[in-house]
Amino acid sequence: MSNAIQLLRFITAGSVDDGKSTLIGRLLHDSKSIFEDQLSAISKTSEKRGMVAVDLSLLTDGLQAEREQGITIDVAYRYFATPKRKFIIGDTPGHEQYTRNMVTAASTANLVVILVDARKGVLTQTRRHTYLASLVGVPHIVLAVNKMDMVEYSEDTFNAIVAEYRAFAAQLGIHDVTCIPISALNGDMVVEHGDNLSWYKGAPLLEFLENVVIDYDVNIADFRYPVQWVCRPQTNEYHDFRGYMGRIESGEIAVGDEITVLPSGRTSKVKEIVTYDGNLQRAYAPQSVTLTLEDEIDISRGDMFVKSSANPPIVEKEFEAMLCWLAEAPLDRNRKYIVKHTTRTAKCLFSRLGYRVDVNTLAHHETDKLGMNDIARVAIKVQQPLALDHYCKNRSTGSFIVIDEATNNTVAAGMIA
C-alpha cells in the first residue's frame, strides 16, 4: 500500500497580516488547484479594488458579508491535491473569535502551520496559537517564518526566531516542531525551493506536507468501538441478524477477539466483521463496520466495545476536563447541560471550576465564571457513566461537546485530562 494516496487535514494559524491567506492562495495556485474561472473572478476584484497584482488572499474569501468587510468570519474548508496526497485545509480567521474558531478547526487536524512574520518574530498570538494547538492535541506543528523577503532572507533572523520558539514550545512539552523559512508572496520555500533561501537545507512546505508520517496520528493500540446503531433487518434471510454498527475509533479487532461492553461490563466474542464488500477477518481504525457477537446480550447505542485484555477506559460519572467555552452566553453553574461523548448523550452539571488559563501568558487564574473563548479546568458530574480515555491518549474517546438544552447550541468543547 506504499503508493496509496492519503488524506492530510491541516490548519493555518496566524493573523491576516502574517500572510495566511496569501500562503493558502500560494499553495493552491502553485499546486495548480486554482481554476481559470476562479482566477479571473479574483483578478477582476483585485482590479476593482485598485490593486496592481492579483491578490491571492481573495481566493479564501467566501461570503458576501466577508467580501464587503474584507474579513473572514468563520472556518472555511479548502481542498487540493498533489500526486502524493489529498489535502483539506481548515482556514480560520485571525481576529477576536480566534480561540473558538481555531479549537473547532484544529479538532480534526493532523497538522497546524503556525505563521509568524519574520520582522516581528514570536508574538503573544504565536504563543496563543501554539498553546491551543497543544491543548487540542494536533499531532504535528510547523512554524512557517513568513515574509523572509522583508528581512533580506537572513539566516540569522530565522535562527533567532526558531530558537525563541523552540524554547517556548518545550515549556508546553512540544518537541516535534518543523521550522521553515518562507516568502508566501514570492513563493520561496512554499512549493518550490526558490533561489533566495539556498542556506536552508530542509524541504519546502508542500513537500513536507506530502511526506510527514501520519499513520500514528490515530491510537493504534487501544480498541474502542462506540455503538452507533443496532441493525436488525428482520427479513427472512436475516431473521436473527443483530449487528452493531459503528466506526472503530482506535485500535483494531479480529474475529474471535474477546470484547467487553461498557458501561455494563458484559463480555462476548466477535463472531463476524460484516461490511457491504464482504466479511473481514480483521478491521482497524478508522473503518466503519458492523460487528456481530457470539452471545445475545443487551446492547444499545451509546455502549462501547473495548478489547477485554488491556488498557480499559475509565468508566465514571464524575471526571475532570479542560473546557473551551464557545457560546456568547456564559456558563451558568445553576443549570444542567447535555454532554455528547462518542455516541452517548447525558445530562451534566459543572460541579467545580478549577483555574482559567490565560491563553496569552499561560498563567492560571482562580475563576468562578466562564465566558466565550475562555479555557478552564472543570469538574463535571454526568447522569450516566461514560467510558473515558485521557485526551492525550485518544482524541475520540477523550473528547466531548456540551449542548445547551434551551437553545440546542453547542456551547463548549471538552478534553478529558
Add this chain to the structure above:
Amino acid sequence: MTVHTFTHLDALESESIHIMREVAAECKNPALLFSGGKDSIVMLRLAEKAFRPAKFPFPLVHIDTEHNFPEVIACRDKLAADLGERLIVRSLEDSIKRGSIVIKDLDKPRNPYQSVTLLETIAEFGFDACMGGARRDEEKARAKERIFSFRDEFGQWDPKNQRPELWDTYNTRVHNGENIRVFPISNWTEMDIWEYIGREKLHIPEIYYAHEREVIRRGGSVIPVSRLVQPKPGETVEVVSVRFRTVGDMTCTAPVESVARNVREIIEETATTRITERGATRMDDQTSEASMELRKKEGYF
C-alpha cells in the same frame, strides 16, 4: 499492533458512513435527497454501505423541477427500484398549482423555486433532517457550511450563526418545526466522486459520458437543444461531442465539449481541466458573486 495505510477514498467513505449512521440514530424522521445525479448516486452507495443488510432507515426524496433530463429521471427511478427503497417525488408543478410558486416564464431556470417545494415537502412529511449530496469544493458558500447545517422554521441558513462542529461529534438536536440539512460528502471533491464511481463501478446516467448532441452556442456557453431550449432566429444548431459535469435544470445546465467515454477518461480530463465544475456548467450560479449564498439563506440546500 500494525500500522494500516488508509487511502483518501477509504477515509472519506468511512467518514460519510459514520455521518449517515449518526443521522439515522439521532434524528426522528430523516430523509435522503436523491436526484439521480452523480453525487446523489454516490450517496446511495454510501447508504448501502452504512445500513445493509437492512433497508435504509429513511426514504429517498426528490424535488423535481420537471426541467430535468429524461435520462437522469430514468436513472433515478431505476436505481430506487433496484435497491427496493421508497422514493418520494414532489414536483414544482404541484406548488405552482397550489399557488405557492408564481412563475412568469415556465421555461426559465427553476432552481430558485426548488426551495419552496422542498420546504413544503419537509412540512408534509415532518422531516427533521434532510441529507443532501452537496460538496464544499463546489462553491464558496458551501465551503463555509457545516456538515450538520441547522435551519430555522423558514429553512434559512444563517452563515454568521452556525454551530461550532468539533471532532466528529455532531450536534443533531433541533426544536419542533426546525430541521437540519446534513451533507455526508462535504469533504469530497469532484475528483473523489469520479474515482469512487470508478472504484465502485456505479451506474450513472449516460449523459455524463461523451455523446453527440445538438447544441447552440450562446454567450460563451454550449447549450443543449431540448424541449425547453430551441434556437432563436440567427442561432445555428451544431452537433458536438459533449458530456455533462453536472446535471440540473435543462435550461441552465451546459455540457462541456469532451470525448471522454468512460470513467477513466473522465478522471484524466478532470485532472487537467482548468475550469471549476459549477463555473463550466451552471449558468445560474454566475448571476452574481453571491448567488448560492443568497439561495441558501432562503432555504435552498
